[in-house]
Amino acid sequence: MPATADATRQAQWLAGRVLTHALLGEMPAQPAELVVQNDATGRPWLDGASPHQLTLSLSHSGLWVAAVLAHGARAGVDVEMIRDKAQRLASKFLSPAEWEQAQAVMQQNSELATAHYTRLWSAKETLYKLAAQRGIIFKTQLLLSSFAPAESGEIPATLILDGAETRHCICYSQPSAGYVLTYSHESSS
Known part of the structure; x- marks a missing residue:
């Protein structure tokens, strides 16, 4: 420390x-x-x-x-406080397809927007930690597939490293008001 x-x-x-x-x-x-x-x-x-x-x-x-x-x-x-920072910075870490999907969620229910963007940021942070490699570009190497946002669920994700693509599942929840939790792990087999 x-x-x-x-x-x-x-x-x-x-x-x-x-x-x-x-x-x-x-x-x-x-x-x-x-x-x-x-x-x-x-x-x-x-x-x-x-x-x-x-x-x-x-x-x-x-x-x-x-x-x-x-x-x-x-x-x-990754655990994150729900705040508008992720929404303000979304264009820097979301791919064009992810941005389009997030905009659609926001149009459906603007009250969910801040939590949804925080969830997206947290999911990418989780995937980044899973990759355990520096220099990753969030927009092009950490990709999230579309999912129906809820208080808890799963986000299909793709990690692109050294030209190889691996598929992952990121679990998410809101453990208490004002927070988002995401996690993922690989099978040990």
Whole structure:
């Protein structure tokens, strides 16, 4: 944790570690001593576990912290406060097809727009974390298929890396008023 982080960021950072250790305590067979570390990009990983054994993804926003542990597979999680920022920046991270679909949702019910754009941003963040690679272009490499927005559901997604396309399912929900949670993990088989 950077020494310059404010009290809120420090609390979120600590809560992420506490949540991770609580999840590890729920595992039937715990690996040896594991410590949450961050790589040079800030991505969390478990020191003491091989990347092929156990993968960790963390997220925090406002009062919420989320974590996903995956055995032998990549994983991604994101939690976001619902706010208009995602809607204002949507043209920078949505593909033309995604933009068109989001506009259609907004025309159907403008009250859902802020939550929907936040959900789209969160889904792309989850896919980015699943990719575990820097330099990804959200508009062209992290693609979301159309879906019927609801309080919870699934978003079909495509990740394009090194010319290869992989399909993923991003689960989403609103765990409490004012927040969106998205997550995805690969099968370990």
